[in-house]
Amino acid sequence: MTATVGQQAQAAARANDVWKVYGSGEAQVIALRGVSAEFERGRFTAIMGPSGSGKSTLMHCLAGLDSVTRGTVAIGETTVTGLGDAGLTKLRRDKVGFIFQQFNLLPTLTAKENILLPLSIAGRKPDPAWYDTVIETVGLKDRLDHRPAQLSGGQQQRVACARALVSRPEVIFADEPTGNLDSRSGAEVLNFLRNSVREHGQTIVMVTHDPTAAAYADRVVFLADGEIVSELIEPTAETVLDTMKKLDTPAEVGN
């Protein structure tokens, strides 16, 4: 099945008949079965599905962290499939931002240094206006000189968000960004992600299994057993939950 969305805007990331197979023979697991999807520029897309549905795998393949068995993946104009390590590194530097469930900040660096790290690695100077905007939006002005250990979980994740945003990547991939946060901090982070899409035209692809989190997105793509099975535009927590419930039943029967 193919998701037929995204005609109205140019795609920031695209998967074309992507297959991902692990192992071989008896132990073979098919994580993705011919997934094709487009993620439009300037939109906030959530990928949902029960555990084992392949949602994380899809995101890893899209971001160039994992190779695909068949099919192609592209970020903007760049075809990711077939790039070597140097190409992938450059892609990650210039086109992609990441937000992880475990924040993944460097403990030795201050918040500010963490935020600027991707730029310093690439040897680029931050755009001062944009940097100020990002700092303003994440609300960390007075915490910039703190080290991660001195920040709360929510604050750490906001630093991670700022780090992803500051280099203005083509697309930001967020992997369960609220998975390790309490609901209030989670809501803050999600609001912040939604605002960066609405106000600054950022593209975000977020993997989550939390319907409340998915409801912050503009669009939700549902995966089950490695295939895109459904999608919602302008979702609410209720509609997402309903869709999930419908998905669960056949999936269990299938097992």
Next chain:
Amino acid sequence: MFRATLKSLLARKVRLILSGLAVVLGVMFVSGAFVLTDTLGRSFDSTFADAYSEIDVNVAAKPKVDVDEFEGEQTANPLPAAVVDRVKQMPGVASATGVVAADGARIIGSNGKVVTSFGPPQLGENWTGESELLRLREGRAPQAEDEIVINRALATSAKVQVGQTVGVLTAFESKKRDFTLVGVFGYSGDRDSIGGANEVFFTTPVAQRLMLGEPDVFSSITVQAADGVSDEKLRDDLAGALGADYQVKTGEQLATDAANGLKEGLSFFNKILLGFAAVALLVGTFLILNTFSIIVAQRTRELALMRAIGASGRQIIGSVVLEAIAVGLIASVLGLAAGIGVGALLAFLFGKLAGGLALAGIGVPASAVIGSFAVGLVITVVAALLPALRASRIPPIAAMQDVATPDRPLTKVTVAGSLVTGVGAVLLFLGLSGNAGGQTLTTILGGVLFAFIGVALLTPLLSRPVVSLLGAIFSWSVPGKLGRLNSGRNPRRTAITAAALMVGIALVTGVTVILDSAKGSIGALAQDSIKAELVIAGSQGGPRPPSFDPGVLDHAKALPGVQMVDGEYGDMAKLNGQSTWVGASSDIASLRQIFSAKPTAGDIDRLGPTQMLASSDTATSRGWSVGSTVNVQLTRGEARTYTVSGIYESGQLLNPVMLPVTAAKDFAIPQPFQGYIQLAPGTAVADVQPQVESLLADSPEVSVADRNAFIEQQTGQLDGLLTMIQILLALAIVIAVLGIINTLALSVLERTRELGLLRAIGLRRSQTMGMITVEAVVISVFGALLGVVVGTGLGAAVVEALKDEGITDLILPWGQMGVFLGLAAIIGVVAAVLPAIRAARINVLGAIAHD
């Protein structure tokens, strides 16, 4: 619990092997030392047992001056030929043969150089016929005065053939004398020498004259017992009949004594090897301590889980200690095996160097096995004890939490470090100032050990500022900056890793400081106080110092442009029963001027045949003043009484006692060792030097050099020593490199997620490697810096303590220190290679995907 421990051991093979390697190297030294000593010891035993197998009883005159193994070779006291006849008449004696055998017969090889020995004697002997043991392989026995026979090994190393004319220097003639080589002999069992000894056989009268200095004397008498008389009985009978002036021994006793003499020297070598083992093990202890600490830190969750499901603190300690025991056992076994190999190799090399010592089979004495296991196990377990204690204190709750181990304050460790360093300093002070009451060496070594441990404990505190300063050099790049921050993030780990390197570098630096200072001080002293423009001397390769024909001195004096000539003799003698080094000068007035000696009492410009001079220190300690009489027993001749006629100010280059040159004929080596030539003002050195050189044509052991070259040559012997010590200590540095590799590898493992993140946000592989490399370089340069500082401190302390011994100038080897720091940087780069590759290969997805 046991099974869990075993599993976790297997899961950590590589890092345990790395840390175990340090123990392996240390144990290797220990077992190698024992195996070598044992093998060589047994080789000596069998060699001498064989060499003396045809002697039932041996009679020799008591030596006049006892010389111990480290002072030189014992010179036999000749016995008159009449004694041989007396022994022949005695009951129970089947035959008695007078034997001449003395050290100092030196063959000049076909290349014009003297064949030297690195230890075994160069015997000049009288030919008494072939025997079961000794057989001519070529030619015939010596019959004429100018004929000699030599052993096969010597003929081979001198590259001479039967029929050729061969130059020989003998005990009483350091002027070349030509002989015809008429035969070459070998020993039973197809051996070319016994124990590597070089042997030259003359006819009996020639041997007596050239090797013993007088006719009708022998070194000893070889006695065969008549049938039915036991060796022991014959020995006791002979001893009773000959009286206390003679030593009578059975062949067996002779072999044991000879072997024991060599074994004494061997035990000294054994101690040196064990010393290096101690250094290797000290460094290894740091390495193991670090590895186990890191492993425990990484396993916090696992250990906490064990506690949560009911393991007691004691069980946790047990499991860590069990791991240590396993590592220690395996390392000991490997070290023992490697040590047997090394011991065998060294024994083989020693045999070669000693000119073909027939080696007994390689044996593994119980001491090697016990020593290896004791050392290997104890070191490993002791090093793991601290981490084990820490592991047992992990609360069960840690299994449930995301452990953020806060930096524990460094106060305790700093206080402990200061205390231990203080103890080390006190011990060093006591030892070096000579107040340790007979335990000087032990006290100094203890002081060094305490100082090392103390400084190692202080390193965490030092590491923060120093590391961040060092790292600042690399901070211009992002990977450099990250590397710097990483090396500063766990001060304890960085500190221990650096401390391991510190030990090796500190020892090398310390030794270099001491030897350079000694060299510089001696050089400066010689430069200041030797007035001679030309010096005749040779460099000593074996136990016998090079000497030359005294006639050269007279000829040199007659050369135009030569103002003064002084030839120096020396030997150990008994002065009023006490062993003392005595010198003799061919021209005491010249000596006085050439060495700027100052009189403190009496007259030191002349010396009558029964007069002697003493240095002020010797005079004070022996209670002599001008007019005192002293009983002097030299190596040869009867004891004589000398009167002190003058006292000179003690100096580094002056002998404690000077006898008239007439006494030199009774010295063990009755030829001068060194000659000093002072030129008339305005004479060019280059004019005289070639003429002296031609005078020395028949004394190939020595050469003439100008003063600078002579000083260079004399102090150059220290360079060889320095190089040897540096090579052995390099091992400690190799172990430290293993430590750096280990620490980095473990850190990389620990930071997998971080590395993954960095790669995910665009750090290139090369940048990742750069980051790890910077970390390694910072750690190793930090260690080297500490080592250089500590080593300089230790070296300076020793130099200060030796001030009275004449090491007056503290010379800091800046160049060498720079080299060490540079070397440390290279070491860092090398140590980083494997961990860096590993870090660069980290699978980005695997590292950051949630677990």
